[in-house]
Amino acid sequence: MTRFSQEILASVIPLQLRGIGKRYGDLTALQDIDLSVQRGEIFGIIGRSGAGKSSLLRLINRLETPSEGQVLINGQDIAALTTTQLRPLRRQVAMIFQHFNLMATRTVAENIELPLRMAGVPPPERLRRVDELLQLVGLVERRDAYPAQLSGGQKQRVGIARALVLEPQILLCDEATSALDPESTQAILQLLRDINRRLGLTIVLITHEMEVIRDLCHRVAVLERGQVVEQGEVWRVFGDPKHEVSRILLAGSEHRDDSARGAEGEVLLDLHYTGARGLEPDLAALSAALPGLRLVQGGVERIQGRALGRLRVAVGNVDLEKLSALADRVERI
Numbered sequence: 001m002t003r004f005s006q007e008i009l010a011s012v013i014p015l016q017l018r019g020i021g022k023r024y025g026d027l028t029a030l031q032d033i034d035l036s037v038q039r040g041e042i043f044g045i046i047g048r049s050g051a052g053k054s055s056l057l058r059l060i061n062r063l064e065t066p067s068e069g070q071v072l073i074n075g076q077d078i079a080a081l082t083t084t085q086l087r088p089l090r091r092q093v094a095m096i097f098q099h100f101n102l103m104a105t106r107t108v109a110e111n112i113e114l115p116l117r118m119a120g121v122p123p124p125e126r127l128r129r130v131d132e133l134l135q136l137v138g139l140v141e142r143r144d145a146y147p148a149q150l151s152g153g154q155k156q157r158v159g160i161a162r163a164l165v166l167e168p169q170i171l172l173c174d175e176a177t178s179a180l181d182p183e184s185t186q187a188i189l190q191l192l193r194d195i196n197r198r199l200g201l202t203i204v205l206i207t208h209e210m211e212v213i214r215d216l217c218h219r220v221a222v223l224e225r226g227q228v229v230e231q232g233e234v235w236r237v238f239g240d241p242k243h244e245v246s247r248i249l250l251a252g253s254e255h256r257d258d259s260a261r262g263a264e265g266e267v268l269l270d271l272h273y274t275g276a277r278g279l280e281p282d283l284a285a286l287s288a289a290l291p292g293l294r295l296v297q298g299g300v301e302r303i304q305g306r307a308l309g310r311l312r313v314a315v316g317n318v319d320l321e322k323l324s325a326l327a328d329r330v331e332r333i
C-alpha cells in the first residue's frame with residue numbers, strides 16, 4: 001500500500017453504521033442503529049440476551065446483510081460489495097469467538113497459518129507471520145500442540161493470533177472471554193489491551209461481563225430490543241446510567257445490600273459520585289457539613305481516571321444545600 005493511500009485510510013472513520021435495520025422474516029432484530037467507531041478505539045456493546053448484539057457484529061463482517069441502512073468500513077458501504085470485492089474486506093475485519101472455533105486436527109501453528117494459506121501467501125512469508133504471531137500471543141513453546149492439549153486461555157490466544165495474521169484493522173469479539181476462568185479472562189484482556197495499543201487495532205466487543213467493559217473499553221453502547229438506548233464514554237455510562245436497561249445491566253456488577261438502615265432519628269443519604277465534575281468524596285468536608293456523619297456502606301472505584309461510586313451515610317440532621325458542592329447527586333433514602 002502506498003503512503004498516500006495509507007494516509008487517506010487513516011483520515012476516514014474505520015467503522016460507521018448508518019440507519020441500520022435488520023429483519024429475519026417478521027422479526028425485527030435491529031432498528032435505526034447509528035454508531036461510529038473511531039480508529040484505535042475499543043468499543044463495547046452490552047445488552048440483554050436477544051437484544052441483537054450478535055446480529056450487529058454479523059453485519060459488520062458481512063456474514064449478514066442489513067435490511068436497511070449502510071455499514072461503512074473506511075467510508076465504503078460493504079452491503080454493495082460483490083463476492084470478489086469482499087475479499088479485501090475479509091482481511092480488514094477479523095473476529096474471535098466464545099468457543100474459539102479452532103480446527104481440532106491442526107496444530108496451533110497450522111491454525112494460525114490457515115488464513116494465510118487461504119489468502120495465497122507464499123510459504124516463507126507464512127512461516128514468518130506465524131512466528132511473529134506466536135510471539136505476540138506468547139505461544140511459541142506450544143506451536144506444535146493441538147487445541148485439545150491447550151487451556152481455554154491458550155485456545156483464545158490461538159484464536160486471537162489467527163484473527164490478526166492477515167493484519168486486520170478491525171477486530172470483532174463476540175463474548176470472547178465468556179468461556180474462560182477469571183484468571184485467563186484477565187490475561188486475555190491484557191493481551192487485547194496490548195494489541196490495541198501496539199497495533200492501533202480498532203476493537204468492537206460484545207460481552208455480558210460488565211468488568212470487561214469497565215477494564216477495557218473506551219466507549220460503550222447499550223442495545224435493547226434492537227435499538228441503541230444509550231451510548232457514551234464508559235465512565236459516563238457506568239457513573240450515571242440514563243436508561244433503565246443500562247441500570248439493570250450495571251447493577252449486576254455492584255455488590256449491593258440495601259438493607260442497611262440508620263439508627264432511630266437518623267436520616268440516610270446516598271451520595272453519588274458520577275465522574276461528571278471530577279469530584280472525589282472529601283471526607284473532612286462531608287463530616288464538617290454533616291455533623292455526626294457515619295459511613296454505612298459504599299465505596300469508590302476509578303474508571304478511565306474518574307472517581308465513581310456511592311456512599312450511603314447516616315446523619316442526625318441534614319442541610320442538602322450544603323452538599324451540592326460535595327457530591328454529584330444526593331438522594332434521601
Ligand SMILES: Nc1ncnc2c1ncn2[C@@H]1O[C@H](COP(=O)(O)OP(=O)(O)O)[C@@H](O)[C@H]1O
Nearest residue numbers: 024027029047048049050051052053054055056
Ligand atoms: N439467523 C436468524 N434467523 C432468525 N432469527 C434470528 C437469527 N439470528 C438472530 N435471530 C433473532 O434475532 C434476535 C437477536 O438475536 P441476537 O443478535 O443473537 O441477540 P444477542 O446476541 O443480543 O443475544 C433474537 O430474537 C434472535 O432469536
Ligand SMILES: [Mg+2]
Nearest residue numbers: 050053054055
Ligand atoms: Mg449473542
